[in-house]
Amino acid sequence: MSYVKELAATRELLANLTIREVKGQYRRTFLGQLWSLINPLATMLVYTLVFLFLLRFEPPPGDPSGVEGYPLWLMCAMLPWTFFTRVVNGGLTSVVSNANLIKKVYFPRMHLPLAVMASTAVTWSLELSVLAIVLMLFGAMPIPFIPVIIVFMALLALFAVGLAMMLAILNVHFRDTQHFTGIVLQMWMFLTPIIYPLEFVERRAEQVGQWVLDLYRLNPMERFVAVFRNLLYDNRLPAWDDSIYCLAAALIVFLLGYLTFSRNEKRLAELL
Amino acid sequence: MTEPAVIVDHVSKRFKLYKERNQTLKSAVMRRRKSVADEFWAVKDVSFEVPKGSTFGLIGRNGSGKSTLLKCLARILHPDEGSITMNGKAASLLEVGSGFHPELTGRENIYLNGSILGLAKKDITARLDEIIDFSGVGQFIDQPVKNYSSGMYVRLGFSVAIHVKPDILVVDEVLAVGDGAFKKKSREKFREFTNSGRTVILVTHSLAQVREMCDQVAWLNKGELQAVGPAKTVTKQYQEYLDAQDG
Ligand SMILES: Nc1ncnc2c1ncn2[C@@H]1O[C@H](COP(=O)(O)OP(=O)(O)OP(=O)(O)O)[C@@H](O)[C@H]1O
Ligand SMILES: [Mg+2]
Numbered sequence: 087m088s089y090v091k092e093l094a095a096t097r098e099l100l101a102n103l104t105i106r107e108v109k110g111q112y113r114r115t116f117l118g119q120l121w122s123l124i125n126p127l128a129t130m131l132v133y134t135l136v137f138l139f140l141l142r143f144e145p146p147p148g149d150p151s152g153v154e155g156y157p158l159w160l161m162c163a164m165l166p167w168t169f170f171t172r173v174v175n176g177g178l179t180s181v182v183s184n185a186n187l188i189k190k191v192y193f194p195r196m197h198l199p200l201a202v203m204a205s206t207a208v209t210w211s212l213e214l215s216v217l218a219i220v221l222m223l224f225g226a227m228p229i230p231f232i233p234v235i236i237v238f239m240a241l242l243a244l245f246a247v248g249l250a251m252m253l254a255i256l257n258v259h260f261r262d263t264q265h266f267t268g269i270v271l272q273m274w275m276f277l278t279p280i281i282y283p284l285e286f287v288e289r290r291a292e293q294v295g296q297w298v299l300d301l302y303r304l305n306p307m308e309r310f311v312a313v314f315r316n317l318l319y320d321n322r323l324p325a326w327d328d329s330i331y332c333l334a335a336a337l338i339v340f341l342l343g344y345l346t347f348s349r350n351e352k353r354l355a356e357l358l
Numbered sequence: 359m360t361e362p363a364v365i366v367d368h369v370s371k372r373f374k375l376y377k378e379r380n381q382t383l384k385s386a387v388m389r390r391r392k393s394v395a396d397e398f399w400a401v402k403d404v405s406f407e408v409p410k411g412s413t414f415g416l417i418g419r420n421g422s423g424k425s426t427l428l429k430c431l432a433r434i435l436h437p438d439e440g441s442i443t444m445n446g447k448a449a450s451l452l453e454v455g456s457g458f459h460p461e462l463t464g465r466e467n468i469y470l471n472g473s474i475l476g477l478a479k480k481d482i483t484a485r486l487d488e489i490i491d492f493s494g495v496g497q498f499i500d501q502p503v504k505n506y507s508s509g510m511y512v513r514l515g516f517s518v519a520i521h522v523k524p525d526i527l528v529v530d531e532v533l534a535v536g537d538g539a540f541k542k543k544s545r546e547k548f549r550e551f552t553n554s555g556r557t558v559i560l561v562t563h564s565l566a567q568v569r570e571m572c573d574q575v576a577w578l579n580k581g582e583l584q585a586v587g588p589a590k591t592v593t594k595q596y597q598e599y600l601d602a603q604d605g
Contacts, residue, residue, distance in 0.1 A: 099473040106470055110461050190452045191474050192433040262383045355434045356373065 089348050092194050100197045100204065107205035122209040123216060126168060130157050133164075133281050145283060151226040151321040158224060161217055162318040163280040163311040169210045170246045170307065171271050176202040177250025178257055179264055185358040195351040196344075199254055203247040207239070214239075221318060231317045238317070238324075241336040242310050248336070248343030255350045258357050278307045306335035361445060363526055363557040364408040364431065369440035371401040371426050400426040402581040403440070408574070410445070413548065413558045415572035415589060417565070417596055423581040424561045425530055428452065431559060432528050446525025446557075449475045451516065451532055458515065460504035464495060467503050468518055475522045485521045492547070493517035494540070512536055520547050527551065529560040545571065565593050 093100075112118045134157045137143045145159040177199035181188065184198050214235070218228050228235070257263035279287065291299035302308065309331045313324040375396045401423040408414045416424045429435040431442060432450030457474040458467045468489055472482040482489075490499050493514040495506065503511060513536055519527070536544070548571065552558055562568060568575060568589055575592040577584040584599075585592050 096473075096476065098479055099476075102470045102473040105466075106459050106462065109466070110459055187457055187474070189434065191450060191457060193474055193476075260383045352436045355429070 089194065089196075093196060093200075096194055096197065099193055100200055103197055103201035104204040104208070107201055108208055111205070119209075119212070123213060126161065126165060126213060129164060129168075130161055133160055137281065143282070148226060148320040149322070151221075151319065153221060153224045153226040153319060155224065158221060158226075159315070159319055160281060162221075162315045163278075165210065165213050165217060166242055166310055166314045167275060167278065167280050167307070169206060170242060170310075171275075172206045172210075173203050173243065173246035174250045174253065174267065174271065175264075176206060177247055178253040178267060180250075181254045181354060182257055182261070182264075182358065188358060189355050195354055196251070196347055199247055199250050199347070202250070203243050207243055210239070217318065226319070227321055228318050231321065231323075234323065235314075235317050238310070238313050238332065241332050244340040245306060245310070245332075245336040248340035251343035251347040255346050258350075258354060274305075274307065277302070278305060278311055280311055284308070284312070306331065306339075309335070361410065362407040363410040363412075363445050364414075364559065365443040366404060366406050366408075366427075366431075367441050367443070369401060369404050369427070369430060369437045369442060370399060371423075371430055371435060372438045373398045373400055400581050401430070401437070401578075404576075404578070404581075404583045405440075406576050406583065406586045408557060408559060410557055411552055411555045412573040413552050413560065413571050415568045415575040416559065416561045416578060417563075417568060417575060417593070418578035418584075419600075422578040424578055425452070426581075427578065428528055428530050428559070428561055444526055447476065448526040448528060449519060449522050449524035450528040450530075451519040452528075452530045453532075458503050458511070461502050463501060464493075464499040464503055464506070464514055465490075467514070471515065471518045472522065475519060476524070477522050489514075489517045489521045492521070492543070509536055509540075513540055516544060520544070520551065523551075524556070526557045526559065529558060531561055531563070565597060568593055 112121055115121060117124065137160075138156050143156065145154075145156055147154040148159075180198040180202050181195065188195060221228055253263055253267055287302050288299060291297075291302075309328045312328050313332060316322055316324040316328075375398050404427060416427065418424050426435065428450070429452065430437050431444075432448065432452065434450070434452070457471045459470060462470065465486075468486065469479065469482055473479070493499075493510075493516075495510050495514055498506065498510065503514070506514070512532070516532060516536070548558055560572070572589040574587065575589045576586040577592050577596050579599075585595055
């Protein structure tokens with residue numbers, strides 16, 4: 087509890103580290119903050135080409151929103167996913183890449199992964215706002231759902247930073263962690279229904295057996311993706327079981343990350 | 359003298375030494391087969407007290423554990439044995455400008471560094487002019503700090519740290535940098551600092567500086583406390599020891 091107090095007492099540092107991350111990221115680039123929009127647009131283009139023209143897959147229209155189109159359907163899940171990977175990758179390296187700071191000044195070290203989370207949330211909010219505007223141009227109405235969207239953004243942020251904090255400590259001991267995580271995240275993305283719908287897996291499960299689907303749906307990111315698609319693409323409230331699964335996953339993973347990090351942070355300076 | 363500002367009570371700090379430390383999974387598996395890493399006590403059973411409002415010096419040869427002890431005082435390292443009591447808010451200055459972000463301007467870095475050292479935004483704003491003025495970087499304050507000369511970098515970092523006005527300031531060999539004029543300026547600032555009841559603990563290799571600035575001195579030798587006392591006596595003992603080593 088005293089560690090929580092210390093974090094709260096130094097919250098201005100968190101704000102400043104976040105500003106450092108946000109401002110430093112796109113300094114000296116011509117397009118600046120626009121880069122954070124160009125990157126998802128580029129991925130959207132690639133997957134749209136593959137899925138629309140090669141695989142001829144058309145997602146069902148949003149229910150009840152009525153919006154249609156693979157690019158919109160894709161982005162409603164892709165943006166939460168890229169947020170997740172950016173927080174995990176950035177948070178996991180935040181301790182090692184700030185070794186100089188850790189060895190020279192004392193401050194609660196948890197602010198480093200938290201600042202990565204906060205700064206990524208800033209760019210993510212920008213991306214989501216753009217997506218929301220585009221969705222509205224195509225007839226959807228996500229505005230009434232904004233409070234619920236914010237709640238799930240916070241849960242996803244907790245889930246991501248919790249994982250990042252555990253990995254950050256592991257990365258101090260074994261630098262293999264950051265390379266390994268890159269590969270795992272790539273596989274994880276294809277094991278989550280982002281670029282293809284869950285129906286693909288359901289159809290396969292009918293042939294192979296129900297356990298395939300049960301196993302597949304253990305993945306908390308599957309639930310998060312479903313929730314964000316419900317809110318943004320369909321414009322309806324997410325299912326209760328998905329919501330509770332997200333809440334539980336976020337709280338458990340964050341708590342584990344918090345405990346791992348706060349127990350190990352005293353020795354970080356000498357291990358780096 | 360009332361209560362001491364800092365109490366160092368039987369402090370020891372141990373490091374583990376690995377033959378190769380490249381921090382990969384492979385080397386960890388290999389290490390498991392070898393015997394456990396060697397232990398090395400960088401600081402061994404050191405105790406002393408620092409009176410409030412004084413300037414306290416730490417001297418000793420290279421590798422004697424001065425920086426390690428300072429890092430324990432600054433809470434960057436945690437002693438394996440013993441305890442350290444700080445009566446008041448402490449700030450450390452182990453390497454000037456270590457919290458700077460090269461792409462941000464001097465002004466933005468003042469806020470960043472100030473908050474790392476524990477200062478609230480409104481307090482930084484209140485002292486901003488003073489900080490910029492003391493640093494002497496002039497119109498470069500709105501330039502990214504990567505365009506600074508190393509001296510300017512150091513001056514800005516020192517200026518932020520000293521204006522944080524902690525009760526206890528822990529300083530490691532930073533007075534060795536900066537030009538003559540700035541050294542003089544910072545020495546005056548230190549004096550002003552201790553005169554207002556604040557405490558400075560500093561490491562330096564310049565015995566002349568120790569004699570001039572410090573009230574009390576501790577001499578570390580291979581991690582152990584060799585002597586502690588008034589600056590004059592301890593520096594004299596240390597000088598004699600150094601002379602004997604030469605011969
Ligand atoms: N992280 C570390 N891991 C292992 N050994 C360390 C570590 N940090 C310091 N040491 C060892 O501890 C001893 C004391 O180092 P320290 O930096 O405290 O010396 P110092 O008195 O400050 O020397 P100098 O005058 O050169 O600055 C040295 O032998 C050093 O190799
Ligand atoms: Mg040293």
